[in-house]
Amino acid sequence: xxxxxxxxxxxxxxxxxxxxxxxxxxxxxxxxxxxxxxxxxxxxxxxxxxxxxxxxxxxxxxxxxxxxxxxxxxxxxxxxxxxxxxxxxxxxxxxxxxxxxxxxxxxxxxxxxxxxxxxxxxxxxxxxxxxxxxxxxxxxxxxxxxxxxxxxxxxxxxxxxxxxxxxxxxxxxxxxxxxxxxxxxxxxxxxxxxxxxxxxxxxxxxxxxxxxxxxxxxxxxxxxxxxxxxxxxxxxxxxxxxxxxxxxxxxxxxxxxxxxxxxxxxxxxxxxxxxxxxxxxxxxxxxxxxxxxxxxxxxxxxxxxxxxxxxxxxxxxxxxxxxxxxxxxxxx
Amino acid sequence: xxxxxxxxxxxxxxxxxxxxxxxxxxxxxxxxxxxxxxxxxxxxxxxxxxxxxxxxxxxxxxxxxxxxxxxxxxxxxxxxxxxxxxxxxxxxxxxxxxxxxxxxxxxxxxxxxxxxxxxxxxxxxxxxxxxxxxxxxxxxxxxxxxxxxxxxxxxxxxxxxxxxxxxxxxxxxxxxxxxxxxxxxxxxxxxxxxxxxxxxxxxxxxxxxxxxxxxxxxxxxxxxxxxxxxxxxxxxxxxxxxxxxxxxxxxxxxxxxxxxxxxx
Numbered sequence: 001x002x003x004x005x006x007x008x009x010x011x012x013x014x015x016x017x018x019x020x021x022x023x024x025x026x027x028x029x030x031x032x033x034x035x036x037x038x039x040x041x042x043x044x045x046x047x048x049x050x051x052x053x054x055x056x057x058x059x060x061x062x063x064x065x066x067x068x069x070x071x072x073x074x075x076x077x078x079x080x081x082x083x084x085x086x087x088x089x090x091x092x093x094x095x096x097x098x099x100x101x102x103x104x105x106x107x108x109x110x111x112x113x114x115x116x117x118x119x120x121x122x123x124x125x126x127x128x129x130x131x132x133x134x135x136x137x138x139x140x141x142x143x144x145x146x147x148x149x150x151x152x153x154x155x156x157x158x159x160x161x162x163x164x165x166x167x168x169x170x171x172x173x174x175x176x177x178x179x180x181x182x183x184x185x186x187x188x189x190x191x192x193x194x195x196x197x198x199x200x201x202x203x204x205x206x207x208x209x210x211x212x213x214x215x216x217x218x219x220x221x222x223x224x225x226x227x228x229x230x231x232x233x234x235x236x237x238x239x240x241x242x243x244x245x246x247x248x249x250x251x252x253x254x255x256x257x258x259x260x261x262x263x264x265x266x267x268x269x270x271x272x273x274x275x276x277x278x279x280x281x282x283x284x285x286x287x288x289x290x291x292x293x294x295x296x297x298x299x300x301x302x303x304x305x306x307x308x309x310x311x312x313x314x315x316x317x318x319x320x321x322x323x324x325x326x327x328x329x330x331x332x
Numbered sequence: 333x334x335x336x337x338x339x340x341x342x343x344x345x346x347x348x349x350x351x352x353x354x355x356x357x358x359x360x361x362x363x364x365x366x367x368x369x370x371x372x373x374x375x376x377x378x379x380x381x382x383x384x385x386x387x388x389x390x391x392x393x394x395x396x397x398x399x400x401x402x403x404x405x406x407x408x409x410x411x412x413x414x415x416x417x418x419x420x421x422x423x424x425x426x427x428x429x430x431x432x433x434x435x436x437x438x439x440x441x442x443x444x445x446x447x448x449x450x451x452x453x454x455x456x457x458x459x460x461x462x463x464x465x466x467x468x469x470x471x472x473x474x475x476x477x478x479x480x481x482x483x484x485x486x487x488x489x490x491x492x493x494x495x496x497x498x499x500x501x502x503x504x505x506x507x508x509x510x511x512x513x514x515x516x517x518x519x520x521x522x523x524x525x526x527x528x529x530x531x532x533x534x535x536x537x538x539x540x541x542x543x544x545x546x547x548x549x550x551x552x553x554x555x556x557x558x559x560x561x562x563x564x565x566x567x568x569x570x571x572x573x574x575x576x577x578x579x580x581x582x583x584x585x586x587x588x589x590x591x592x593x594x595x596x
Contacts, residue, residue, distance in 0.1 A: 042519035043490055156384065185384040186546050190590040212519060256524040258549035263572070264531055265553075267524040 002074070004206035005031040005054075005093070005174045009067030012046070012053050012230075016061065023049050023062065024230045028302070031174065031206035036197055038209045038221035038238065042253075046230035047210045051176045055095055056085050073173035094172035098179035100159035104151040110162055111147040117169050134165040138195060157188030164195060168203070175199065178210045193220050214257060218242060226250045229284040232302065236313035246313065246320040249285045283318070291319045342410040344508045344540020345372045345395065350404035352387075352394045361402075364390050365564045368404070374507075375538040379555035379572065381546055381587065387564040388544045389432075392510050395542065396423050409507055425455065428501035432513035434493035438485040444471070444496055445481040451504045470503040471496075474529055491522035498526065502533055509534075512544045527553060548591035552576050560584045 007029040013020035024046040031037045041047045053064040054072075070077040073092050077085060097103050105113055114131035121127045128147070135143035138161045151159060160180060167175055177196055181189040197220040200207045209221055217224050217238060224241050226234040226249065234247040245251040252270045261267070270288065283289070283296040295318040302316045352365040365387050372378045380388050393399045395406055397419055406413040409426055413419045428451075431437040438447055448467035452458055458466065471481060474495040485493055494517065501509060514530070515523040531554065534541055543555055551558055551572060558575040560567040560583070568581050579585050 042521065186548070186587060186590040187383050214520070253520055256520040258527075258553045261553065263553055266528050266531070269528070270521040270524065 002033075003030045003071070004033045004073055005029065005208070006069060006071040007054070007066075008069045010050070010053060010070065011065045011067065012049050012058065012062055013065065014061060015063055022230055024053065024064075026067065027230075027232055029208075029225065029232075031208060033173070033206055034200050034204040035222055036200045036207040036209055036220050038211065038217035038224040039227055040211060040214060040217050040224055040253075041227035042212055044229070045227045047227050048178055049230075050227075051095065051178045051208070051210055054176065055089055055093060057089075090167075090172065091170045092172055093174040093176065094167040094170070095176045095178065096160070096163050096167050096180045098182050100156055100163055100183065101151065103163055104159060106151050109148060109150055110154075114147065114166070114169075117166055120170075130169075131165075134169055135162070137168070138162075138165045138199075139191075140165075155188070156184050157191055160184065160188070160192050161195065164192075164199070168199065168205070171203075172205065174206045174208070176208045176210065179212070180209070181211070181213070181216060189216070190219075196220060214242070214254070226253070231284050231316065232314070233285065233316050234314065235302075240313060244321075246315045246322075247285075247317050248289050248291050248319070248321065251321060252288075283316075293319065295319075343371045343373050343407070344376075344409060345370075345542060346407040346410075347371070347395060348405045348407075350391075350394060350406065351402040352390055352399060353402055363564055365394065365401075368566065370559060370569075372508075372540040372542060374540055375534065376557070377534060377541040377543055377555045379543045379545060379551040379558045380561055381548065381551055381558060382561035382567075383546065383587070385563075386561040388546075388561055389512055391561070392429070392512050392542060392544050396427060396429060396510060426506055427508040427510065428504065428506040429510045430494075430497050430501050430512065430514050432516060434490065434497045434517065435485060437497055438493060440485050442484070443481065444476070444483055444485075444488070447485075447496060448481075448500055448503055451500060455504045466503060470499040473502065473533075474499040475525060491518050491526075494518055494522070494526065498529070502537075505537060507538075507540060509539050509541045510544075511541060513546075514543070515550060516545070516547065523550075530554060546587075546591070548576065548588055560587065 007027060010024060010027040011022055012024040013022050027050060039047045039050065049062065052058050058064055066078060072088060075088065075092065111131065115124065115127045118127045118130050121130050131147055132143045135146055140146050140158065140161055146154065146158065146162065154162065180196070181192050184192060193216055196207055196209065199205055209216065211217060221238050223236065224238045225232050226241070226247065228249050234241060234245065234250045241250065242254065245254055255268045256270065281297065281299055283300055286292045286296045300316045300318045302314045347368055347370050350365055350368040353361040353363045356362040368391060370378060380391060382388055390399060394401050397413060408422055411422055413422055445467055448470050449463045452463045452466050468478060468481070471478065476492065476495055476499065480488065480492065488496065494514065515526055518526060533539060545551060555572045557570065558572045559569045560575065562583055567583050568575065568579065575584060576588060579588060
């Protein structure tokens with residue numbers, strides 16, 4: 001099975017701290033063509049930094065290090081020069097960010113912003129028709145009006161569709177969507193999720209959905225990675241992970257979903273996250289974990305369970321919850 | 333039942349035929365809220381839901397006089413809210429607002445302690461020591477450790493900031509609480525804690541709460557009644573179980589389905 005994105009041993013660390021403070025540590029991620037994969041985590045878990053590292057867009061002061069391999073669409077990124085890596089961006093790996101209003105230039109029309117992008121098309125007329133077909137492909141019913149508009153004349157959902165069309169303009173193999181629906185209302189959110197799912201299915205693009213919203217993950221992702229303090233704590237097929245979480249953190253996260261709980265009932269309390277730096281060697285969740293023992297002072301290795309390949313479950317815990325003992329979590 | 337008895341007391345908030353409009357291009361008026369009437373009893377929570385642009389936030393702001401209204405009346409604790417200093421005093425004495433963005437609503441140059449002491453001092457009747465004690469008490473209630481009191485907003489996480497905003501709102505023991513998307517900026521585990529806290533204070537202090545949100549999960553958990561807004565008009569209103577399980581309007585059904593992520 002070939003992956004369109006294969007990451008093995010990605011770490012991101014701060015430059016100036018000694019010892020370096022790891023924001024992302026030893027991350028593995030695999031995405032097949034046409035698949036939507038989710039990375040779910042709370043704020044500060046390092047999920048956005050992961051996306052920036054894959055795009056080679058890390059802010060100053062942070063450096064990515066790949067321990068084993070980073071292969072995007074069959075290209076081993078380690079062998080590329082700086083310029084070649086830059087050319088990968090947009091053409092092979094593309095991105096949609098959280099705030100559609102901030103990603104568009106407020107003083108230029110959508111048409112002007114498209115022609116800046118479509119450098120391979122020769123002539124204004126060719127660029128115009130190419131933009132129209134891109135906008136039609138993301139479900140905008142009146143592309144001519146959209147092209148003539150400025151960003152402030154479009155709704156949040158329309159702006160996000162425009163940005164997805166721009167991200168797809170150079171036919172990338174991988175699309176990273178970093179909280180693409182957080183700034184949108186529920187109706188627009190459902191539409192954008194459906195669009196991302198269609199993009200993966202019809203174009204064979206590997207989509208990585210980065211979000212804190214478990215509902216979005218459940219709606220469109222075939223597999224999910226649960227991230228906490230820069231580490232992947234659990235990974236596997238979405239249904240299996242959400243119905244039978246094995247890491248105590250995943251379990252705690254799912255317990256906070258309101259779902260079918262009786263209205264006005266008290267929710268199970270999770271100990272607050274502390275902002276103290278984590279011990280480099282131990283489990284990152286140890287200070288909040290009810291099951292922590294002395295073994296947790298050593299970082300647990302990711303443990304592969306069940307069949308290998310894309311259907312496998314991975315849990316980084318010394319005391320994983322036994323599978324299928326708990327009643328399934330209601331995810332509504 | 334509980335709702336009925338709550339309404340027999342003086343309602344915390346009563347809005348009658350409120351109209352709000354903005355000035356559009358060429359001096360025309362654009363109606364944002366049309367013929368809005370609602371009442372919230374003591375200890376009761378009313379959720380206002382709808383897609384962005386439907387007027388939810390405008391309603392919350394017009395109720396506390398942050399946006400002028402064209403027509404209609406607002407009564408808080410049975411007292412009519414008029415423009416001018418009397419109205420502002422009435423609001424300051426019994427009503428508090430928690431905004432969506434906790435960072436934008438905290439003064440970056442004020443420590444957490446100063447943020448919490450200010451409303452208590454402004455309400456009057458407390459000595460400096462009492463202000464101090466009550467601010468600490470307010471922080472403790474939302475689960476903020478005393479060591480955070482000396483910090484400034486930039487040194488707090490999003491969840492901590494929202495809890496500071498909530499502690500500030502609850503410090504003066506208001507009777508009417510207006511929450512504009514109180515948990516949408518928060519992580520799931522923090523949201524759970526904030527919801528637990530809100531349920532507790534609403535029940536114990538018999539707070540009337542106006543909850544603005546588009547998260548149907550939060551609505552179902554917190555609200556007694558739901559009001560669905562569509563383009564500035566009331567689409568439907570009723571007990572939350574009824575609106576969420578058996579909505580009459582097609583629009584509310586769409587809203588419910590979308591928030592449950594049923595994509596087909």
